[in-house]
Amino acid sequence: MAKGRKNGLYEGVSEELSRLMRTGWADSERRGTEPAEQAPYAAARRAALSARFPGERLVIPSGNLKTRSNDDTYPFRPYTGYVHMTGDQARDGALVLEPRADGGHDAYCYQLPRDSRENDEFWIGYTAELWMGRRRTLAESEILLGLPCRDVRGAAADLAAVTGVPTRIVRGHDPALEAAVGTDEDRDDELEEALSELRLVKDAWELGEMRKAVDSTVRGFTDCVGELSRAVASSERWIEGTFFRRARLEGNAVGYGSICAAGEHATIMHWTDNDGPVRPGELLLLDAGVETHSLYTADVTRTLPISGTFTPVQRQVYDAVYEAQEAGMAAVKPGAPYRDFHEASQRHLTARLVEWGFIEGPVDRAYALGLQRRFTMAGTGHMLGLDVHDCAQARTAEYVDGVLEPGMVLTVEPGLYFQPDDLTVPEEWRGIGVRIEDDLVVTEDGHENLSAGLPRSSSEVEAWMAEFAG
Ligand code: GLY
Ligand code: MN
Numbered sequence: 001m002a003k004g005r006k007n008g009l010y011e012g013v014s015e016e017l018s019r020l021m022r023t024g025w026a027d028s029e030r031r032g033t034e035p036a037e038q039a040p041y042a043a044a045r046r047a048a049l050s051a052r053f054p055g056e057r058l059v060i061p062s063g064n065l066k067t068r069s070n071d072d073t074y075p076f077r078p079y080t081g082y083v084h085m086t087g088d089q090a091r092d093g094a095l096v097l098e099p100r101a102d103g104g105h106d107a108y109c110y111q112l113p114r115d116s117r118e119n120d121e122f123w124i125g126y127t128a129e130l131w132m133g134r135r136r137t138l139a140e141s142e143i144l145l146g147l148p149c150r151d152v153r154g155a156a157a158d159l160a161a162v163t164g165v166p167t168r169i170v171r172g173h174d175p176a177l178e179a180a181v182g183t184d185e186d187r188d189d190e191l192e193e194a195l196s197e198l199r200l201v202k203d204a205w206e207l208g209e210m211r212k213a214v215d216s217t218v219r220g221f222t223d224c225v226g227e228l229s230r231a232v233a234s235s236e237r238w239i240e241g242t243f244f245r246r247a248r249l250e251g252n253a254v255g256y257g258s259i260c261a262a263g264e265h266a267t268i269m270h271w272t273d274n275d276g277p278v279r280p281g282e283l284l285l286l287d288a289g290v291e292t293h294s295l296y297t298a299d300v301t302r303t304l305p306i307s308g309t310f311t312p313v314q315r316q317v318y319d320a321v322y323e324a325q326e327a328g329m330a331a332v333k334p335g336a337p338y339r340d341f342h343e344a345s346q347r348h349l350t351a352r353l354v355e356w357g358f359i360e361g362p363v364d365r366a367y368a369l370g371l372q373r374r375f376t377m378a379g380t381g382h383m384l385g386l387d388v389h390d391c392a393q394a395r396t397a398e399y400v401d402g403v404l405e406p407g408m409v410l411t412v413e414p415g416l417y418f419q420p421d422d423l424t425v426p427e428e429w430r431g432i433g434v435r436i437e438d439d440l441v442v443t444e445d446g447h448e449n450l451s452a453g454l455p456r457s458s459s460e461v462e463a464w465m466a467e468f469a470g
């Protein structure tokens, strides 16, 4: 008898059960598998990566399941660089680019194939297919991904066997493969930088996915407006659940923890507890994004007056943020230094804060000293794509010190946050937080606001709520 797991209710497996389980299964090969629409785009991305590292072997793992407790695992999230270079989302995989003498590479992909039905693993192991769902055969993966595929269970031995080929691996995703290749940390970091930089400009397929993510997000925001009265009767969690339902129905999930921040919670940049009350007269800051089935995410924020209309002070703050966003968006165009949109927005907010007497002018001095940061907190935006803060490992010269190019997608998200215990502002300003965040793609002659389907100015927001608020 095979041994059962600790505290399992079955003590073992009899020989006869084992024989019974191994027999009587139909052929379930999926013969209609088609190449993924994304496959040629992923091939072009691999060619760009190959050109950066002639003569070197590159290993890009997808990552492993992480245990939450016992036989429960966290939802699997494949490493972003692997998804980008393959279009695949399978766990325990790895893309390998094997160098050729001509300076190019041959690509192949390690995959965890289907479980054999010739031993008990396929039905006993908790990560087995019978428990977690069917995987692809190697033949299916080859067609889908347009890549030769090999059984990952031989990967560590294969990689360890070939010596004398300079190798880099992306670290932090697959300890067994890392141990097998035994590489150098600094050189490995350069591979991760390159993978981040190759995502700075999105290809046509990716831009289509970004549009889907934003369009679903727009619908999710409208859902939330329609559910406001229920949120007032319940809590911020009602908003979180409402948006999540849209994200799960139309996409994979939310692209990051939704920030459903009513009242003074709006002054907390990463408020994701979402367990507070939703009170008429206060503002609701909703920062949320749907992630598509292909794992591209939107990142949008609207700040709504819960009662439907802004108070005079709320409107004063809101309009300042709106104008700062307009100034920032005007700076998003090809050839512009990346930092311009941030500086344009921040300067505008600095001017308002000086005008209101909250920081000491003149504006140039206050801005040079960064005094506005007490109330603006964060940078004005970031690249967006497969990760909400996409391309984060890119070299500074290529990202924040770089120049905007057509196909880049970024957020413009100025905000003002007056903490509830800030004695430097009048009492009625305390606890007000406003952010407006849109997702822009740089075009040949400027930009397109992908999230323009959502109202933005204070009067548009009020009209929207008058129409949809439930
Ligand atoms: N939702 C995270 C951000 O806006 O950057
Ligand atoms: Mn953002």
Ligand code: MN
Pocket (backbone or CB within 6 Å): 287, 288, 299, 300, 301, 437
């Ligand atoms: Mn956001």
